[in-house]
Amino acid sequence: MIESMFSLLRLANRQLLHRIWRKVSRGDADVMSAEERLLTGIMHEHADEYFNQFEFADVIGEPEFDPETKNDPFKHIALHAAVENQLKNRDPIEAFQFYNAMRRKKCSHHDAVHLLGAILLHYLAPVLDHKKGRFELDGYLRLLKKYKSRQPEKIMPALENEPTSFVAEEPGPTTTQTLHDIRSAMEGRSFGSLEEAQAFATSFVEEKNWKPAPEFLGLSPEQMHRVLLRPLEDTNDIVTLNPEIRPEDFAEIPVVIETLYFLRRLNDLQPLKATTKGNLPQAFAREMHAEFSDFPYPPDFKISSEENDLELMALRRLLGMCGLIKKQHKKFSLTRKGQLLVDKGFEAQHFLLLLKNYMLKFNWGFRDRYPDLGILQQSVIFSCYLLHRKAGGFIHTDELGDCIIRAYPMVLDTLKDYRPYDSPEQTVRNMFALRFIERFCEYFGLVEIRRKPKKPYFQDRLVKTTSLFKKLFCWKL
Numbered sequence: 200m201i202e203s204m205f206s207l208l209r210l211a212n213r214q215l216l217h218r219i220w221r222k223v224s225r226g227d228a229d230v231m232s233a234e235e236r237l238l239t240g241i242m243h244e245h246a247d248e249y250f251n252q253f254e255f256a257d258v259i260g261e262p263e264f265d266p267e268t269k270n271d272p273f274k275h276i277a278l279h280a281a282v283e284n285q286l287k288n289r290d291p292i293e294a295f296q297f298y299n300a301m302r303r304k305k306c307s308h309h310d311a312v313h314l315l316g317a318i319l320l321h322y323l324a325p326v327l328d329h330k331k332g333r334f335e336l337d338g339y340l341r342l343l344k345k346y347k348s349r350q351p352e353k354i355m356p357a358l359e360n361e362p363t364s365f366v367a368e369e370p371g372p373t374t375t376q377t378l379h380d381i382r383s384a385m386e387g388r389s390f391g392s393l394e395e396a397q398a399f400a401t402s403f404v405e406e407k408n409w410k411p412a413p414e415f416l417g418l419s420p421e422q423m424h425r426v427l428l429r430p431l432e433d434t435n436d437i438v439t440l441n442p443e444i445r446p447e448d449f450a451e452i453p454v455v456i457e458t459l460y461f462l463r464r465l466n467d468l469q470p471l472k473a474t475t476k477g478n479l480p481q482a483f484a485r486e487m488h489a490e491f492s493d494f495p496y497p498p499d500f501k502i503s504s505e506e507n508d509l510e511l512m513a514l515r516r517l518l519g520m521c522g523l524i525k526k527q528h529k530k531f532s533l534t535r536k537g538q539l540l541v542d543k544g545f546e547a548q549h550f551l552l553l554l555k556n557y558m559l560k561f562n563w564g565f566r567d568r569y570p571d572l573g574i575l576q577q578s579v580i581f582s583c584y585l586l587h588r589k590a591g592g593f594i595h596t597d598e599l600g601d602c603i604i605r606a607y608p609m610v611l612d613t614l615k616d617y618r619p620y621d622s623p624e625q626t627v628r629n630m631f632a633l634r635f636i637e638r639f640c641e642y643f644g645l646v647e648i649r650r651k652p653k654k655p656y657f658q659d660r661l662v663k664t665t666s667l668f669k670k671l672f673c674w675k676l
Contacts (some may be wrong), residue, residue: 225489278316278323285315285620291336293343300347314354318342321358400496413580414605417676430559430580438580439673440554444547448667452644454553457491457514459545464522464570466541470530478505479531481517487511509566516565520556552644563634569626570617574607575634581606582635586646586664587674593649593661596636600628632660645671 282294289295294315301311322339342361347352388399408421415423418437426431431440449455464486465471471480478484484505492508505512518524533541540549563576575582585602604610604627614623621629637660640646640671645668649661 217352228295244388269526278320279312282312282315282319286312291340291343293340293347297347297372301351304351304634306351310351312578314351315343317355317358318346321361412590414600416583416585416606416631418584426580427574427577431555434580435673437676438507438584440551441671441673442547442551444550444667444670446544446546448670449547449550449644451543452642452667453491453642454557454642455515455545455550457487458518458523458549458553460490461487461514461518461540463530463535465524466533466538471532473526473529473531474504476504476506477526479511484508484511486513513561517553517557517561520560521552555644557639563638566638567630567633569630569633570614572610572613572627572630573601574610575630578603578607583633583645583668583672584674586662586668587672590646590662590664593663596630596632596660596662599636599662600624600631603627603631636660636662640668644668 233489285291285294286298297318298311298315301314302308306314319339321342324333342358346357349357361536384399387634407624408424409419411419412423413419418426421439421642422434426437464483468483481502484507485501488508488511493512502508505515515524518537519526519623521536523540524531525534558576558579564571582599582603582645585599588654589599589602601624604624610627611623614626617623618626636646636648640662644665646662648667651659655657
């Protein structure tokens with residue numbers, strides 16, 4: 200039961216749910232696995248509520264299941280699927296018995312599944328939150344038996360008062376090193392009580408967490424923690440974005456030029472009827488491709504679909520995430536926000552809207568076949584800080600990539616089995632240069648790149664920050 204449950208939770212991430220959603224849209228449901236068919240049925244049950252999230256799942260970041268996210272449709276679908284699988288297999292039998300008891304008390308199937316999911320999440324959330332540890336099956340079975348006789352409306356309030364029990368795994372290398380450092384610091388000291396020793400250990404850890412670290416270029420572990428988990432939300436002591444940059448500062452950068460062209464043409468032609476796959480109509484896609492694509496197609500080549508131009512697909516979906524365009528009743532049109540932009544002009548607020556959505560929500564791996572390696576996007580503020588510290592003049596992108604490796608050496612373990620003809624180190628450098636430097640920073644006018652041919656299909660890239668970068672990021676360090 201446990202392995203099949205976690206298998207479904209791993210399957211039900213944003214990218215894979217989107218692929219399933221697109222399979223159904225294309226009429227390919229007959230080639231689905233049993234797990235995919237289960238998820239398909241559950242997604243359709245929630246289509247009215249979560250249509251936009253399913254439609255844009257492949258370009259929304261944070262692909263992993265996050266138990267702390269509120270109102271997350273992907274969390275909801277994953278839990279729903281895990282419960283349905285338990286009921287189908289009657290494993291554990293206590294879940295099936297709880298479900299039948301709720302049905303006898305006049306609960307609908309949907310409500311009974313939700314109650315079962317709430318009990319499951321009570322013990323599942325700590326495991327998923329800590330990314331390690333063991334699911335406490337005995338506690339889950341105990342609550343199923345305990346609440347089987349309760350009235351449905353009393354279960355959720357009672358569940359809030361139930362304690363959770365997290366069964367941890369053995370400490371990893373970082374934890375072990377910290378314990379070793381505490382023991383070393385305590386050697387030769389005498390303490391009058393256990394409380395005094397505990398206070399010393401707490402103070403030692405806090406001091407260590409606030410101490411600048413060379414591998415973080417002077418940021419402390421505590422600051423890096425906030426940079427990774429709450430970028431631009433809880434990092435005002437590190438950096439803020441200047442809301443008063445002027446239109447002339449960003450008027451000539453690629454993302455602004457393409458956005459304005461797209462929105463103005465859509466304003467002229469709306470509503471645009473989507474294709475059967477839900478893409479932009481061919482004529483509009485060809486016009487955008489001819490205007491902006493620098494991909495080395497033959498001069499007379501015409502794309503047959505939006506899907507032939509991944510940069511266009513990325514732009515269209517970014518504009519949808521920003522609330523500037525919409526697709527309703529299989530037709531594309533401007534939103535009220537998008538219409539105001541076209542009528543009154545592109546301002547700093549619009550640039551920041553595009554920037555923040557691309558930085559924090561858009562899936563950076565959307566256009567390549569590299570592994571997910573979400574830390575590259577999660578650490579976007581640190582990467583910008585890296586540019587601030589290192590790229591005032593031209594510097595090789597590989598040198599910047601090496602700084603990322605020093606800050607997050609665990610990424611090499613993640614990639615050790617990937618692309619045996621490239622070392623893990625070089626893979627990280629290449630991914631950093633492609634996803635962060637080119638597709639984010641250059642696209643948003645934050646860096647200038649000098650390219651030198653290296654060998655077929657590869658380039659040396661030298662990069663330095665632009666005046667827009669220096670005006671946009673206000674560093675407090």
